[in-house]
Amino acid sequence: MQRVSTLFLKIALFFIGVPILALCVFLVPELGKLAAELLPEFALVKYLVFAVFYASAIPFYIALYQAFKLLQYIDQSKAFTDLAVMALKNIKRCAIAISILHVLVLPLFYLFAEKDDAPGVIFVGLVVPFASMVIAVFAAVLQKLLKEAIDIKSENDLTV
Template sequence: MNVKRGSTTFLKVIIFLIGIAVLAACIFLLPEAARRDAIERPGDYSLYPLLVCTYGICITFSVALYQIFKLLTYIEKNNAFSELSLQSLKIIKKCTFTVIFFILLAIVYLRVHAQFTGDDAAGPISLGLMGILATSIIAAIVDVFQKPIKNVMDSQPKNN
């Protein structure tokens, strides 16, 4: 096993473990939090929009993890500069913008909800803004990776 294959295998294992953690959160933690909230405050459905945003983020994040896994497979097979890699990077970039959209929806909801309830939503909103910053950095990194692949793809002669 050479170094490149060992490092991509390590990254694949990490991606798989992160995927398991996200799946466990979606199956066990989030429904339990919703159940506890329903018991504490019957008839109050204010948590549901946040749950929708959270599940949207989890699903989008899972799609991005799968595309990263595929990208690592392409790298293992020496197809790093291929159309398939470019497609995976495009999907990952779209996933980052979708996550940002869901975070923005949650921030808007928290702000509106805080207006009506008198709660202070500064903490959750600041966490959301930090999430947007981190996701934006990932989108920028993906864009940086896309450019050399596009350049290589454009410089290769077309086989007609």
């Protein structure tokens, strides 16, 4: 049963990664063009959009890979090892990096909101940083719990 559930999660990781790749290939160039059209006074806004979205895709895929490794550790009965703690630590760092990158772009969302007179655009811009920070906090809590469990396990191994 354990291998079936981890297999399901590995497949889910694949299906999470494919749409983001499609967004990077098809939607980001269109967003860059739209940004350049809406804000013609900022000549480099198109490249800023490219840089932020493509730069945030890198830690996203690193985090997906770390999650895949964590599932492999579970399959190999190495879930309570320092390797799993390091994978969670890397996931946390990647989520923080994504959040920081998207927070840096919030002034761009403000300019779009001013241009279109739509204040809801700013809240849309807050979705990705907020979700990333939730993932980072969750990974940090899991990392701490796992580290404490490993410490308790090693203490019990020493007393026996």
